Amino acid sequence: MSEANNEQTGGKEFYLPELLFGYVESMLAGRTPAVQARILPFEEFISDPLHRPGFAGLHTTFMFHTRSTNLEKPLYYCVVDYPIMNASVTSFSNFYCIVVYSGLYQQTYSIMAGLLSDRSLRKFLLTGEEAVDDGSYPRLSRREAYVDLRETGAERADKPALDLTYLLSQLTVIIVTCHELGHIFGGHLQHSLTKNHMSEDAVQVDAQGIRRALEIDADVFGSLASALLMCNIKPYPRWSDLPLDLDMALRFLFVSCYATYSIMDLFGPVDPLVTRKVHPAPLLRIYIVGLIVSNALPVIIPASEREAIWDQASSSVRAVELALLATAGGSMMPEEALQYESAGSQLWDEHLGRWSTIKSSLDRKRLDVFPWSPVLP
Numbered sequence: 326m327s328e329a330n331n332e333q334t335g336g337k338e339f340y341l342p343e344l345l346f347g348y349v350e351s352m353l354a355g356r357t358p359a360v361q362a363r364i365l366p367f368e369e370f371i372s373d374p375l376h377r378p379g380f381a382g383l384h385t386t387f388m389f390h391t392r393s394t395n396l397e398k399p400l401y402y403c404v405v406d407y408p409i410m411n412a413s414v415t416s417f418s419n420f421y422c423i424v425v426y427s428g429l430y431q432q433t434y435s436i437m438a439g440l441l442s443d444r445s446l447r448k449f450l451l452t453g454e455e456a457v458d459d460g461s462y463p464r465l466s467r468r469e470a471y472v473d474l475r476e477t478g479a480e481r482a483d484k485p486a487l488d489l490t491y492l493l494s495q496l497t498v499i500i501v502t503c504h505e506l507g508h509i510f511g512g513h514l515q516h517s518l519t520k521n522h523m524s525e526d527a528v529q530v531d532a533q534g535i536r537r538a539l540e541i542d543a544d545v546f547g548s549l550a551s552a553l554l555m556c557n558i559k560p561y562p563r564w565s566d567l568p569l570d571l572d573m574a575l576r577f578l579f580v581s582c583y584a585t586y587s588i589m590d591l592f593g594p595v596d597p598l599v600t601r602k603v604h605p606a607p608l609l610r611i612y613i614v615g616l617i618v619s620n621a622l623p624v625i626i627p628a629s630e631r632e633a634i635w636d637q638a639s640s641s642v643r644a645v646e647l648a649l650l651a652t653a654g655g656s657m658m659p660e661e662a663l664q665y666e667s668a669g670s671q672l673w674d675e676h677l678g679r680w681s682t683i684k685s686s687l688d689r690k691r692l693d694v695f696p697w698s699p700v701l702p
């Protein structure tokens with residue numbers, strides 16, 4: 326119970342009360358009838374070591390971002406025991422609930438462990454020293470390499486790799502939870518336009534591109550919310566063992582973000598080969614994270630510098646790709662990376678072009694509680 330600053334409540338204060346399980350379970354059954362999943366009772370969730378990164382990520386995020394809000398009703402989270410990488414948020418009549426599927430941290434665990442079995446990636450995270458590209462050519466596609474790491478990643482990892490895997494998996498949960506908070510505080514739920522937020526629905530873009538715009542807005546909020554949390558995570562268990570400074574905190578954030586989005590992209594919640602998505606591709610999403618954090622963080626934390634943060638983001642993407650190449654023989658091609666970067670910049674320009682109109686139709690007052698909300702687009 327010393328895992329995450331539980332104070333006197335044992336960490337239960339943010340968990341969905343059992344009295345309300347029925348409402349959430351009916352909603353889930355209506356939305357995805359094929360998934361026969363149950364909400365874990367809190368005691369079961371907290372006592373199983375397999376759920377520890379999930380608890381640490383959710384509890385830390387709730388402690389940091391939801392304790393002094395101006396929400397009109399309580400906000401809870403719950404965990405559904407099911408191996409898909411998904412999360413969603415719903416506004417019920419008397420409460421909000423973020424639902425996280427346990428696959429979010431359990432599916433990523435083996436892949437993160439496999440990537441971190443690469444010493445160069447660990448060194449990059451801990452010291453910032455960049456891996457050397459030995460020029461070897463990929464023998465597998467990225468997808469094949471990720472499939473390989475899902476099978477073999479955990480057994481490749483030694484103790485130092487597993488220690489960092491725990492932290493990166495916790496960070497996956499933080500990033501996704503912050504994205505879901507973005508839907509609540511950004512006023513998206515009053516619009517009934519977003520439903521199953523992290524899942525890659527088989528809808529490209531609706532007529533006005535509104536759903537995609539709201540997903541990007543949630544990513545924008547989530548980027549800054551998770552970056553600020555990372556800048557203050559030092560006192561939390563296990564993080565306190567690291568000589569964590571701003572640069573290292575951001576490397577952890579960007580590496581985890583990129584690996585999470587890549588895995589999410591490759592193993593969609595239902596169909597692993599799903600190709601049409603509401604969410605932009607992972608490199609496009611990391612582009613948005615890098616852009617937002619590098620532009621907004623220096624306004625909030627004057628010791629940080631725009632160019633240095635952007636460089637950390639680029640180096641982190643490169644470090645993950647090199648680790649994938651070194652461990653499983655797959656990687657993105659350089660020309661592919663350039664295409665993604667230009668697509669990212671185009672996506673962002675399109676977003677800004679339509680955002681002010683969409684934003685004006687949203688109730689943004691819930692954002693006021695965050696002193697940094699004025700720097701959000």
Ligand SMILES: [Zn+2]
Pocket residue numbers: 504505508521522523540543
């Ligand atoms: Zn979403």
